Amino acid sequence: MSLSVVIVGSGPSGFYAADSILKKAKDARIDIIDRLPTPYGLVRAGVAPDHQGTKKILRVFERTALKPNVRFLGNVCVGKDISVEELKERYDAVILAYGAARDRHLGVPGEDLGNVFGSWDFVGWYNGHPDYQDLNPNLAVSSVVVVGNGNVAIDVARVIAKTNRELAETDVSDVALRAKDQSGVTDVHMVGRRGPVEGAFTHAELAELGRMEECVVLADGRQLPDEVGDVDDKVRKVKETNLATLHEYAKNTAADKPVRLHLHFYASPVELSGNGSVEKVTFERNTVEDGRCVGTGETFELDAGLVVTCIGYRSEQLEGTPFDERRGVVVNEDGFVEPGLYVVGWAKRGPSGTIATNRPDSVGVAEKLITDHGEGTGRPGPDGLDSLLAQRGVRVVSIEDWKTIDEAEVSAASETDAPRRKLTSVSEMLALLD
Numbered sequence: 001m002s003l004s005v006v007i008v009g010s011g012p013s014g015f016y017a018a019d020s021i022l023k024k025a026k027d028a029r030i031d032i033i034d035r036l037p038t039p040y041g042l043v044r045a046g047v048a049p050d051h052q053g054t055k056k057i058l059r060v061f062e063r064t065a066l067k068p069n070v071r072f073l074g075n076v077c078v079g080k081d082i083s084v085e086e087l088k089e090r091y092d093a094v095i096l097a098y099g100a101a102r103d104r105h106l107g108v109p110g111e112d113l114g115n116v117f118g119s120w121d122f123v124g125w126y127n128g129h130p131d132y133q134d135l136n137p138n139l140a141v142s143s144v145v146v147v148g149n150g151n152v153a154i155d156v157a158r159v160i161a162k163t164n165r166e167l168a169e170t171d172v173s174d175v176a177l178r179a180k181d182q183s184g185v186t187d188v189h190m191v192g193r194r195g196p197v198e199g200a201f202t203h204a205e206l207a208e209l210g211r212m213e214e215c216v217v218l219a220d221g222r223q224l225p226d227e228v229g230d231v232d233d234k235v236r237k238v239k240e241t242n243l244a245t246l247h248e249y250a251k252n253t254a255a256d257k258p259v260r261l262h263l264h265f266y267a268s269p270v271e272l273s274g275n276g277s278v279e280k281v282t283f284e285r286n287t288v289e290d291g292r293c294v295g296t297g298e299t300f301e302l303d304a305g306l307v308v309t310c311i312g313y314r315s316e317q318l319e320g321t322p323f324d325e326r327r328g329v330v331v332n333e334d335g336f337v338e339p340g341l342y343v344v345g346w347a348k349r350g351p352s353g354t355i356a357t358n359r360p361d362s363v364g365v366a367e368k369l370i371t372d373h374g375e376g377t378g379r380p381g382p383d384g385l386d387s388l389l390a391q392r393g394v395r396v397v398s399i400e401d402w403k404t405i406d407e408a409e410v411s412a413a414s415e416t417d418a419p420r421r422k423l424t425s426v427s428e429m430l431a432l433l434d
C-alpha cells in the first residue's frame, strides 16, 4: 500500500508540494491535475514574457513531472469534469494548489467602462493564456493608467512601454505584439495609493524600468523623502535602495525619450469616466498615517485611454470546500483544511511572494500530510480516476502530450529570436495531439 495524493493545480506551489512528498514518501503515487492542457501555472501564464530567466525553474518542475510515480493530467477541470468530493473518495489526500485566478476590484464608479482591465486578464492576454486571447485591449491610445505599486504593476507598465523590438526574444503572445504594433502610447502613469517607501515592488524590478530603450522613467522629487524613516530592519535595505533609484529617476526629464513612465504616489482612484470607453481617471490625494492611506479630499485627473488595475488577486471557491469570501482564500490552518484535504500557495495564503516563497510553504503542508496519512489507506488513487474521466469523455493531456505541444511551440519560433511561439487555444492544442 502506498500513499496516493492528487494535487489540483500544476503551478509552483503544486509542484513544490509533489516534490516534497516524494522526498519523504518515495513510493507515493501523485497525480497533478490542471484545467489547461499546459502545466506550470503562473510560470507560463504569469511571469512576464521578458523574464525568461525566471521561467527556467520549469526544468526543476519537469524533473518531478517525469518521475515514474507522478502523472500530469491536463485538460481536466475540477469542479466540472470531476468534483473535489470524488477526488477525496479516490485518494488518501487532496491538495488544492489552484492559485488565485480572479482580479480584485477597485469598487469605484466607471470600473466597467471599455478598455479597463484587471491585471489577471491583461497579463493572461500578453502571456498567451487561452482564456484571455479575445480580451482585445486597445493600445492605440496616448495615455495609460496602471493602478498599483507592486511587481505586477511594474510588469504591466514595462510590457506596455517596451518596444516590440525589445520583446523579440520573449514568448509574448502574437495578439499582444499585433496590438502593440498599433500602439500610440506616449505616457504610462503608474499610481500607488501610498508612498514610495510603502511601494510593494522589489528593487530589481524597479531598477529594470530604467533600462528601457524608448521609455524614460519620471518621478516627482517632491514626493520622495530623503530617508526611508522608521521601517522594519528586515526591509530597510531594499527600501533604501528603492528610494535611491527613485531619486535617480527624479533627475530624468520628459524629453529624454519618446515614451514616459510617470511614477505617482499618494493617490487613490475614485472614479473612471468616459463615453463607453475610459477617457480619464479621477484620483484623490492621500497622506499615509501609521502605514495606512488617508484621503485628503483633494482630487486630480489623469487622461487614460486604457486602464489596468494591478491591485491583487483572489481565489475562487471550489464546490464542497470551505471558503473565506473576505480574504478570497480556502479556509485553512497552516494548509490543513479538513481530514484528507490540504491547500498550498496563493489559494492558501493569498497572492503574495515570489515563486520561491511557495517552496517552504508547500514543504510544511507536505510534511503535515505525511504525518497525517503515513503509508496511505488503500484508496485506489490514480487507478480510480482514469476510468471515471474516460466515462465522462475527458481528453486527458499527459506529460508526453505536453512535450509534443512544447516542441511544436519551440519549433514554431525557430526562425525568430523568440524562445517559443505559444499555442493559445485549447482546441488548437488538442488538434495538434489528436
Ligand code: NAP
Pocket: 105, 106, 147, 148, 149, 150, 151, 152, 153, 155, 192, 193, 194, 198, 199, 200, 201, 202, 205, 268, 269, 310, 311, 312, 313, 351, 352, 353, 354
Ligand atoms: P502586491 O505586491 O500585493 O501589490 C498590490 C498593489 O496594489 C499594492 O501597491 C497595493 O497597495 C495596491 N492596491 C491594493 N488595493 C488597492 C486599491 N483598492 N487601490 C489602489 N491600490 C491598491 O501584488 P501584485 O503586484 O499583484 O503581486 C503579487 C505577488 O506576486 C507579489 O508578492 C509580487 O511580489 C509577486 N510578483 C513578483 C514578481 C517578480 O518577482 N518579478 C513579478 C510579479 C509578481 P498597498 O500596498 O497600499 O496595499
